[in-house]
């Protein structure tokens with residue numbers, strides 16, 4: 001259960017205290033509001049003044065403050081908000097920014113405050129202690145990962161399930177963009193349907209979309225966890241990059257996030273105006289499944305035996321499921337059975353006309 005807790009405000013500029021000592025020693029328990037433009041900065045100030053931001057119970061100790069240019073100096077591995085803001089070039093997404101060094105879950109922060117913050121607002125944390133994964137799993141959220149959630153408002157419920165594909169695509173393209181701009185080697189991040197990001201056969205990122213329906217709109221909170229710089233226990237973007245390069249090159253979370261919003265804003269516009277079909281070819285170019293053979297297990301109702309049927313993945317259907325064809329050219333829509341952790345392990349097929 002989550003409850004709304006009253007906020008405590010913290011003034012890091014109290015004259016009797018050493019600013020840096022106070023600021024950094026309490027840094028862990030802060031939630032800092034930032035704006036790209038004066039509109040968002042004024043909003044941040046008013047949210048703080050009016051005690052509007054709601055915190056999950058687990059974050060009751062967190063104090064809220066509004067970013068000011070005097071707060072200089074980024075601690076060790078903390079997210080560099082100035083670098084992010086200077087890299088951000090969007091019109092809407094990512095401009096209202098909430099940052100915390102340590103939080104329960106960015107997803108809970110944006111979901112709880114959906115109506116108070118502008119569409120496209122983002123919350124980033126360096127660490128989460130109650131990160132949420134799909135299917136109620138806990139999402140490990142250690143140092144070095146890009147952990148963020150942002151808000152999207154949608155009108156047409158039929159296309160809400162497709163949003164996760166737009167998000168995956170935007171992240172894959174954003175990583176490529178940053179590599180291109182910096183002259184880094186190409187790292188081949190791919191989409192594992194429906195919403196995982198894989199690099200060299202290992203999951204490096206996951207996407208979670210949660211939504212509520214209010215005032216004829218779908219309030220969608222999109223959460224992404226991407227392992228940029230933590231080699232444990234498997235791999236991360238920077239490990240693979242370093243294996244491919246002679247020089248010392250590292251992707252920064254701040255630059256990936258700014259590039260992500262640039263891509264997302266553009267793809268989302270296409271998606272809403274032309275439909276997912278307009279992005280599908282691009283999506284299928286970076287997913288892992290074109291031509292993949294999938295074996296479907298079907299129970300025979302008469303004798304309870306299990307038949308295995310092989311089909312080949314072709315793309316996506318209009319409702320966003322896998323489109324597959326069998327050896328007799330019959331088309332099918334493949335649905336996950338909802339029980340298996342790996343979507344490809346528990347697929348069911350539905351004949352298409």
Ligand SMILES: O=C(O)CCCC[C@@H]1SC[C@@H]2NC(=O)N[C@@H]21
Nearest residue numbers: 105131132133134148206223225
């Ligand atoms: O299960 C998955 O693969 C999706 C995981 C999504 C994790 C991210 S991390 C940032 C955001 N905050 C959360 O609590 N979850 C999402």
